[in-house]
Amino acid sequence: MRINSHLSCFMILSVLNCASMAVDPTIYNCPDDITTLAELQGQTTAKVEWTEPTAEVNYGNVAVLVFRSHSPGLLPIGESFVTYIFSDPNDDQSTSACEFTVQVTQVDDRSPVVTSCPNDIKATYPYGTEMGTATWEEPTATDDSGVAFIHSRTNYPGDSFYLWTARHEVKYTFSDAAGNLAYCTFYVTFEAVDTQAPVVHDCPELIQVEVALSQNGSFVSWDGPIVEDDSGRFDVKSESKYEKGSYFPIGLTHVVYSFTDPTGLQSECSTDVVVTQVDLLPPSLLNCPEDITVGVATGEDRTAVYWEEPMAEDDSGQATLRLRSHQPGDIFNIGSMANVRYTFTDSSGNDVVCRFEVAVVEDTERPDIIGCPGNIERTVSTDVNGITIEWNGPMALDNSDYVDLLFQSHTPAESKFYKGETKVTYIFADSAGNQDSCTFIVTINIDASLPTTTDETTGAGQTGSNDVILILTLVVTCLSVVIILISVLVLIFVCKIKTPTEDLNSLEKKLAETHHYHIDTSDERSANRKKLDPSQGLPPVPEDTSYMELNVKTRQDEGPYYLAPT
Known part of the structure; x- marks a missing residue:
């Protein structure tokens, strides 16, 4: 119930009559919410009674009823909203309302109606058994509410009954x-009569087997059928050359079983076995990109990103791109982390998804150059007009995973270098335009004392093949010394040969003067002395190695070493 009142009095020179001013009506006996019941069958309305409200204004004056949504009497099933509105007879703007709800609910007091209740049943049973089985179509029922269900039953169709009753x-x-x-x-x-054929349970209706495209069939097995008969005995005969557990070819094979009891009553069970070649494997992804991070320069808020699109292959021979969330060249905002998806499908509906992320970041870091060569210096003869030089070019890494070689002034083993200094420059840049460079100097000196050569790429002092030959020569020399050391150690234990002290002193002096090894063969049977220059190779080994020994005395060890040449 809602009551609105407005009262104002003004004292000027005399007291005004406030009772004559507009006031919202006062409502009496506004009903509370009402709930009532109605029968379910056939009713759409119900009779509902209540005492209607009244209203007054200005000290007992009767208010005017200006609106009433419902009157006591028949109301529809469900919820009704009832409204009474009263107004001041002197001012129709001053109103009050009485509101309440009426809920009419249907109730079901009628029993369901049974339909198709079976008549009495006469069943048969085989002789010699103690129980008989009866079956029937179960009865049904309807109800005014629309729902009637089986609450209980004493027996089910197919139940067995003791025959003594x-x-x-x-x-x-x-x-x-x-x-x-x-x-x-x-x-x-x-x-008591035998009219019951064998009963077959769990006979498969359809057996489906899927095999790979490379298979021509499959061994197939299944559960059932299960057979029962009143006599307890029956013969089983299959009319198909295939039985469960057999190897079934691609396609449909019809399998039929026949069951016969002693009285000749027969039952059958049949099923279809379908072996289908299907593509069970999803396509295989090719070159699915790794996650991509692209840097942009300060001030830029987006950039286009490119990548090599993935592909897929399938054993069916066809893999189709079904869905692509993005494509190379799409614009990505800075700070975003986009999930890129490529979905490939084959003709059998098998899917494979290539996923990678694309991130755009603000990049202010320059690429990091690795392996920048140091300065290179070479000396050539006067007749060499430019040489090529080998070096290992630098590489660059960047936090954006993308870096490009913008500029390369010279190419190893291809560019020619001439007398004087030449600056070699590499410039790298990342996707945000940050750059870094590698610079080194190649110096070519001219030495008139070097022998001349007609091959400008093989002049003395150049890296190329001369450096390789020098390195190989040193390696061979070192290996030769090692072999000599091993041979002398063997002779020490075998021959126990020693050299006079004066020979060691002489050898030490010559080593100090020439920095060469010497071979000393002076003894009672030989007066020959040979000089060994490692750059000229080792002399041949004589047949009697005891007459040729290499004597070395060092400052670190007072005792001599005896080395037999190889």
Whole structure:
């Protein structure tokens, strides 16, 4: 109930009559919400009574009823909103309302109606058995509410009954949602006669097997069928050359089983076995990109990003790009982390997804150059007019995973260098335009004392093949010394040969003067002395190695070493 009142008095020189001013009506006896029940069957309305409200204004004056949504009497099923509006007879702007709801609810007090209740049943059973089986179509029921269900039953169709009772009562109880009950009752009696063929249970209706495209068939097995007969005995005969567990070819194979009891009653069970070649494997991805991070220069808020699009292959011979969330060249905002998806599918609907992320970041870092060569200096003869030089070019890494070689002034083993200094420059840049460079100097000196050569690429002092030959010569020399050391150690244990002290002193002096090794063969049977220059190679080994020994005395060891040449 809602009451609105407005009262104002003004004192000027005399007291005004406030009762004559507009005031919202005062409502009496506004009903509370009302709930009532109605029968479910056929009713769309119900009679509802209530005491109607009244209203007054200005000290007992009757208010005017200007609106009423419903009157006591018939109301529809469900919820109704009832409204009364009263106004001041002197001022129709001053109103009050009375509001309440009326809920009419249907109730179900009628029992369900049973339909198709079976008549009494006469069933047969094989001789010599103690129980008989009866079957019937179960009864049904309807109800005003629209829902009636089986509440209970004494027996199910197919139940077995003891034969020592001549007459068996079967009772079904139905109920609706309101708990009203209805019943169906019938009786089952038995006669001793063999009319029951073998009963087949769990006979498969359809057996489907999928194999790979490379297979021509499959071994197939299944559960069932299960066979029962009153006699307890029956013969099983298959009319198909295929049985469960057999190897079935691609396609459909019809399998039929026949079951016969002793009285000749027969039952059959048939099923279809379908072996289908299908593509069970999804396509295989090719070159799915790794996650991509692209840097942009300060002030830029977006950039286009490119990548090599992935591909896929499938054993069916065809893999199709079904969905692509982005494509190379799309614009990505800075700070975003976009998930890029490529979905490929084959003709059998198998999918494979290539996923990678694209991130755009502000990049202010320059690329990091690795392996920048140091300055290179070479000396050539006067007749060499430019040489080529080998070096390992630098590389660059960047936090954006993208770096490009913008500029290369010279190419190793291809560019020619001439007398004087030449600056070699590499410039690298990342995707944001940050750059860094590698610079080194190649110096070519001219030495008139070097022998001349007609091959400008093989002049003395150049790296190329001369450096390789020098390195190989040093390696061979070192290996030769090692072999000599090993041979002398063997001779020390075998021959126990020693050299006079004066020979060691002489050898030490010559080593100090020439920095060469010497071979000393002076002894009682030989007066020959040979000089060994490692750059000229080792002399041949004589047949009697005891007459040729290499004597070395060092400042670190007072005792001599005896080295047999190899």
